Amino acid sequence: MKLLFVCTGNTCRSPMAEVIMKSKSTHEVKSAGIMAADGFPASEGTAAVLRNKGYEQKHFSQQVDNHLVDWADLLLTMTKGHRDLLKQQFPNASSKIFTLKEYTNEAYEETWQQLKEAYAKLEELKLTSNSEAQKEWMLKIYELEEAIQDTDISDPYGADITVYEQTYDELEKYLDKLVKKLDNSNR
Numbered sequence: 001m002k003l004l005f006v007c008t009g010n011t012c013r014s015p016m017a018e019v020i021m022k023s024k025s026t027h028e029v030k031s032a033g034i035m036a037a038d039g040f041p042a043s044e045g046t047a048a049v050l051r052n053k054g055y056e057q058k059h060f061s062q063q064v065d066n067h068l069v070d071w072a073d074l075l076l077t078m079t080k081g082h083r084d085l086l087k088q089q090f091p092n093a094s095s096k097i098f099t100l101k102e103y104t105n106e107a108y109e110e111t112w113q114q115l116k117e118a119y120a121k122l123e124e125l126k127l128t129s130n131s132e133a134q135k136e137w138m139l140k141i142y143e144l145e146e147a148i149q150d151t152d153i154s155d156p157y158g159a160d161i162t163v164y165e166q167t168y169d170e171l172e173k174y175l176d177k178l179v180k181k182l183d184n185s186n187r
Contacts, residue, residue, distance in 0.1 A: 001027045001028070001073045001074060001182060002027070002028045002029075002030075002071055002072050002073045002074070003021060003027050003028065003029045003030070003072065003073070003074050003076065004029075004030050004031065004032060004064075004068055004069070004071070004072035004074070004075045004076070005017040005018050005021070005029070005030075005031040005032075005076050005077075005078075005100070006031070006032055006033065006034060006064055006075060006076070006077045006078065006082050006086065007031075007033055007034075007077070007078040007079075007082065007153075007155070008033055008034060008035050008036075008078075008082070008155070008157075009033045009035060009036050009037070009040070009061060009157070010031055010032050010033030010036035010040075010061035010062060010063075011033070011036075011040055011041070011042050011043045011046065011059075011061050011157075012042070012043050012045070012046050012155065012156055012157050012164070012167070013078045013153055013155065013156070013167060013171065014031035014032065014033060014078065015031050015042045015046060015057070015059045015061075016042075016046050016049070016050065016167065016168055016171055017031060017076075017078075017100070017171050017175060018030065018031040018059075019050055019055050019057050019059075020168075020171055020172055020175050021175050021178070021179075023055070024175060024176070024179050025179050025182070027182065030068065030071070030072070031059075031062075032061075032062050032063060032064040032065075032068050033061055033062070033063060033064065034063070034064055034082055034085055034086065035063075036061040036062055036063045036064075037061060037063070038060070038061060038062050038063060039060050039061065039062075040060065040061040041058075041059055041060065041061075042057070042059040043156075043157065043164075045156055045157075045159065045160075045161055045163075045164035046059075046156075046164060047059075048161055048164065049161065049164045049165055049167075049168045050168075052165075053168065064086065064089075066090070069086075069090045069093050070093075072093075072096065073096065074096050074098075074103075075093065075096055075097045075098070076098060076099070076100040076103055076178070077097065077098070077099050077100065078099070078100065078152065078153040078155070079099060079151070079152040079153065079155075080099055080151050080152060082099070083097055083098060083099050083102075083151075099151040099152065099153075100153060100171075100174050100175075100178065101150065101151045101152070101153065101174055102148070102151045103178070103181075104174050104177035104178050104181060105151075105177075107147075108148060108151075111144055111147050111148050112148060114144055115141065115144040115145065115148065118137055118140050118141045118144060119141060121137050122134060122137040122138060122141060125137060153167065153170055153171060153174070154166070154167055154170065155167075
């Protein structure tokens with residue numbers, strides 16, 4: 001499988017994800033940024049964390065373009081904003097664009113389906129003037145929306161090394177889940 005990790009400038013999160021994923025799998029992996037300037041190295045914090053973890057890497061930023069989107073079987077973004085922007089820019093690829101967290105969360109798709117059904121039920125109830133039932137469904141919608149809100153990987157840009165280390169740990173956690181999911185789907 002060909003994986004493309006996407007963040008904003010392609011100097012912190014996505015290059016970190018690229019390096020970690022390459023060490024954990026045999027999948028083809030690249031990274032890019034939605035607002036990246038071509039040719040910049042990874043940020044100092046990213047380079048330091050990767051060095052401390054034993055990785056040596058030469059990274060040069062690149063912007064997401066049609067060629068990379070066509071190349072990738074799966075585009076995994078660091079935030080909902082990245083995901084939504086890519087879906088707008090590349091509508092023909094929208095079925096293969098997810099945040100890393102939502103793609104690796106087994107319950108996400110089920111919760112999303114429940115949320116769609118809850119909205120439909122609420123619209124149905126609006127026709128009946130049953131305000132108590134409407135309140136119950138609005139509460140259910142709120143709970144379901146809360147369950148799918150945490151889909152962003154925190155951006156360490158400009159922070160101290162401990163924040164970069166936390167981002168590394170967060171990425172590693174979800175990349176372990178990704179490897180497991182991809183390995184299970186290949187069986």
